Amino acid sequence: MAYDYPPEKLSVYLSDDGGSQLTFYALLEASKFSKHWLPYCRKYNVEPRSPAAYFKSMPKPLNATHASSLASIKKLYEEMETRIERPIELGRIFEETQPKHKGFSRWDSYSSRHDHDTILEILIDGRRPEDKDVEGWPLPTLVYLSREKRPQYTHNYKAGAMNALIRVSSKISNGEIILNVDCDMYSNNSQSIRDALCCFMDEKHGQEIAFVQWPQMFSNITKNDLYGSSFRATMQVEFHGLDGFGGPIYIGTGCFHRRDALCGMTFSKDCLVKWKSKNQMKIEASTQELEEEAKCLASCTYELNSQWGKEVGLKYGFIVEDAITGMTIHCRGWKSVLLNPIRPSFLGLSPTTLPQFLMQQERWGEGLLQLVLSKYCPLWYGHKKISFGHQLCYCHYGLWAANCLATLCYTAIPSLYLLKSIPLFPEISSPWFLPFAYIIISKYTYSSVEYLRCQGTFRGWWNEQRAWLYKRNSSYLFAFLAIVLKLLGLSDQAFVVTAKAADKDVSERYESEIMEFGHSSPMITLLATLALLNLLCFATTMGLQIVLCAVLVLINFPLYEAMFFRKDKGKMPMDVTMKSVVYAFVGCIGFSLLLKG
Numbered sequence: 001m002a003y004d005y006p007p008e009k010l011s012v013y014l015s016d017d018g019g020s021q022l023t024f025y026a027l028l029e030a031s032k033f034s035k036h037w038l039p040y041c042r043k044y045n046v047e048p049r050s051p052a053a054y055f056k057s058m059p060k061p062l063n064a065t066h067a068s069s070l071a072s073i074k075k076l077y078e079e080m081e082t083r084i085e086r087p088i089e090l091g092r093i094f095e096e097t098q099p100k101h102k103g104f105s106r107w108d109s110y111s112s113r114h115d116h117d118t119i120l121e122i123l124i125d126g127r128r129p130e131d132k133d134v135e136g137w138p139l140p141t142l143v144y145l146s147r148e149k150r151p152q153y154t155h156n157y158k159a160g161a162m163n164a165l166i167r168v169s170s171k172i173s174n175g176e177i178i179l180n181v182d183c184d185m186y187s188n189n190s191q192s193i194r195d196a197l198c199c200f201m202d203e204k205h206g207q208e209i210a211f212v213q214w215p216q217m218f219s220n221i222t223k224n225d226l227y228g229s230s231f232r233a234t235m236q237v238e239f240h241g242l243d244g245f246g247g248p249i250y251i252g253t254g255c256f257h258r259r260d261a262l263c264g265m266t267f268s269k270d271c272l273v274k275w276k277s278k279n280q281m282k283i284e285a286s287t288q289e290l291e292e293e294a295k296c297l298a299s300c301t302y303e304l305n306s307q308w309g310k311e312v313g314l315k316y317g318f319i320v321e322d323a324i325t326g327m328t329i330h331c332r333g334w335k336s337v338l339l340n341p342i343r344p345s346f347l348g349l350s351p352t353t354l355p356q357f358l359m360q361q362e363r364w365g366e367g368l369l370q371l372v373l374s375k376y377c378p379l380w381y382g383h384k385k386i387s388f389g390h391q392l393c394y395c396h397y398g399l400w401a402a403n404c405l406a407t408l409c410y411t412a413i414p415s416l417y418l419l420k421s422i423p424l425f426p427e428i429s430s431p432w433f434l435p436f437a438y439i440i441i442s443k444y445t446y447s448s449v450e451y452l453r454c455q456g457t458f459r460g461w462w463n464e465q466r467a468w469l470y471k472r473n474s475s476y477l478f479a480f481l482a483i484v485l486k487l488l489g490l491s492d493q494a495f496v497v498t499a500k501a502a503d504k505d506v507s508e509r510y511e512s513e514i515m516e517f518g519h520s521s522p523m524i525t526l527l528a529t530l531a532l533l534n535l536l537c538f539a540t541t542m543g544l545q546i547v548l549c550a551v552l553v554l555i556n557f558p559l560y561e562a563m564f565f566r567k568d569k570g571k572m573p574m575d576v577t578m579k580s581v582v583y584a585f586v587g588c589i590g591f592s593l594l595l596k597g
Contacts, residue, residue: 001034001140002041002049004190008126011141011173015161018113019146021093021104024121026084028101031123031142033080035133040073041190050186051077053219053347103144118298119146120168125287141173147298155300156309158252159321163313166262167297172290178262182253185348186219192345196256199337207269210261210334211326213247214254215239219347224460226513227357228467229350232454233447239338245390247336249397250326254346258334262325264312267333319367324376327394331385352506353516353570354470358523361471365401365479372398373483401483404476411473411530415537415549416591425545466555473530474523509570515558516570528563528572528580529587531556536588 001012016023033051041049044066048054055074061067087093098104103121110116124131124142131139147164149155156163162180169175177200179193189195196212215235225232239248261267285293296302303309309316318324326336339345351357371394375381378394414424426432451461485491509516517524534552562572563580 001142002038002046002190003187003193005193007038007138007140009175010193011143011169011175013143013145013165013169015165016119016144016146017155017158017161019107019110019116019119019149020113021107022088024103024119024144024146025087025093025097027142027144028103028123029080029084031139033076034124034139034142036073036076038133038139039135039137040069044069047190047343048186048188049190050188053186053188114149115151116146116149118148118295120144120291120295120298122172122287122291128287143168143172145298148300150300153300156316157321159309159314159316159318159325162321163303163308164298166259166313167302167308168294170259171294171297174259176259178257178259180253180255180257181346182348185253185346187345188219188347189341189343189345193256195339195341195345199339200256200258205335208267208333208335209247209337210258210267210329211247211250211336212256213239213250213336213338214345215338215340216251216254217344217347218350220349220352220510222511222513224457224463224513226463226510226515227351227354228460228464229357230456232456232464233450236340236454237450240340242390242393243338245387245393246330248338249394250322250329250336252320252322253348261329261332261334262313264307265332318370318374319363320371323368323394323397324371327371327376327378327382327386330390331382333385352510353518355516355518355521355524357467358471358475358521361475362479362482362523365471365476366482368398369401369479369483370486373487401476401479404472404480407469407472408477410548411469411552412533412587414545415534415552416588418537418545418549419588419592420595422595423545425548462555466558469552469555470527474526477526478523505569509568514568514570515562517562517572517576518570520573520576524572525576525579525583527556528559528576529583531559532563532580532584533587535560536584 001007001010003010014023014027037049037051040046044062046054046059048057055077059070061070087097093104103123106117106119106121110119121144122141123144124139126138126141133139145165145168147155147161155161166178169178177193177196179196181187192214199209199212200206202209216231217235218229221230242248306312314321314325315328330336351360372378378386378391378398382391382394417424425436447465448458448461451464452458456464482491506516506518531552534549534556538546538549538553559572562570563577566572
């Protein structure tokens, strides 16, 4: 709401797919606080304009007047926090609070988060006299939406929620540009809207741009990026390269869309946009009338026998609805643009534990591989629609999960062969050793220099190599198997939301860059087993093979530490350690017997 942009032209929509009264109450409190916060931002040119991030950065007052204003606005914010946190701790809204706003009555027919009517409330309508800030300026429109859900209807996860928002917003404000951000993100740059509009309104190429994508960045990345979550090279190098082929892929957040392109329009030189003020609410309709008219657009039955989820809006049937949607937009002739200013425009939260990170990577790997193996495979669906280079770019990400097979072979087989002193690679004295040495040295030299040029640290690069190994040996392997089982009709895919919340102890270990294992999972067990396998096999000297095994042992040191030395709650669970030891010994003995036979 606090963007540096005319408030009468800005509408903010919150999609609450859980249909929580607590979320509605929090948004209601935020709307009241905005009457004080927005004038403060304008007066002192605040950055960032997320109150939580702003106060966390400990701003220094400009003068005595600013110091007084800062103290007042901070007190108001803390009072709002207290009012929100108390009902959350209780798990329900106070009875005396509910009669104060008619919106709470929307939950009278509420059964569960999977069975309820559409809950739509326009909390702020800039046309109403009471919806002004303390200085008399109009506030941006603010809308709460929880679409209708029924057990007998498929709700299509995030894509379904986005499409419901697209339809509801078309009835209320109908803005030509749509920005979507995830719930764990905040705006870090109040000028982002103006930056995006510079791309859309460019005189030469603006008419062919469907969406403007910002890199995905995080506010809680540690100094050395413990889990390699920042994707520095991908966001700062690869995505810039994609601009030359037609633009970056849509990554699901931090993206400004042209409404017409998102709703299925095919690009042609005749579809020039005349930027006009058509994004205002119906002047003749009251707030209540708008709410009633828009409710049906978020019903379970609205999309039946329609093109929503097929040719209109975000596509259904894919875990990575963002990638498939972006690719089909590109195939309709549109282009996209990457904006990567010095000041990050959007900041989110990265996983703070290894299980969370691996689960997130599994979902991405599974969804992207599903795209490559579907009828929307870039190589044939994009044939003659996008350039061959652009097709290969989509395939590059789509085949992430398939990388697990080669990585797993290099992780396990050379180490196992050490047990029987069987060479798999040329001796160091052999001329055939040179190609291996060239590939290894050039690959790691290039990747380390690239990482350092992207403002990373050497230790951060090493952590990224560890993350590269872990996700390919676990997340991508499980993603690959899940897709194979689905193709064989033996399992169904399920959308898994990555947990981002963490308790105080977990956060402290994360900030100290101590890996968090926490609980048992098949992926952690597999990683621990492979790590122990490498350690057990590290007993023979054999040129390049022992070097590879030594590197694997070194990179797996956090796993050994978590299994045998750590005492904190984030250590490896004992049952995982015991199972991994047994599996590793059985693997070594079984492989030795197999070779002997």
